[in-house]
Amino acid sequence: MKPAFTRGFRLHLPGGAHLDGAEFPSGRVYVLDDPEYGLATAATSMEHLLEGYHSARVEWPGDLLVPLALFQDLAAAAAELAAAAPGQTADRARTVLGRLTEYLGADAMARTPHPTEDRTEKH
Structure with a gap:
């Protein structure tokens, strides 16, 4: 149809x-x-x-934004990130963002603020 x-x-x-x-x-x-x-x-x-x-x-409109397999993969990576030693968190976070970027497009990394950036609104 x-x-x-x-x-x-x-x-x-x-x-x-x-x-x-x-x-x-x-x-x-x-x-x-x-x-x-x-x-x-x-x-x-x-x-x-x-x-x-x-x-x-x-x-298509209405498609899942993140497929279940990717969501489960990212959830596992986030759990590892939470359990990581302080020096390893940045590398694990980059891995998670890399997987998101792979699926959502190259602009996902660009839209993610760097941890050292000031996130307060400037007037």
Whole structure:
């Protein structure tokens, strides 16, 4: 059954980048490769689109943000982090953030404040 309306999706590329896209009721799909310059890719179906984006993963609205296996992996890593000796916590924290970055995209690390950064709002 085809959707009655256009629906958006996110195309996760290997390396952590992601692209926004839309699937139309006809089955055609568009992905914004470079919105700043208006570059996009169009395909007659999602299957055809994915042939050009090897190893990409499609995220639909309502999909789990973090799959269960990744969540369990991160929970185990967080438990190890809590039990780590004080000198090992930074390395373990980087491991957890690395796994999140791998799944959520390269910007996850950039959005995470460094432990020594002042997190208070400056006026």
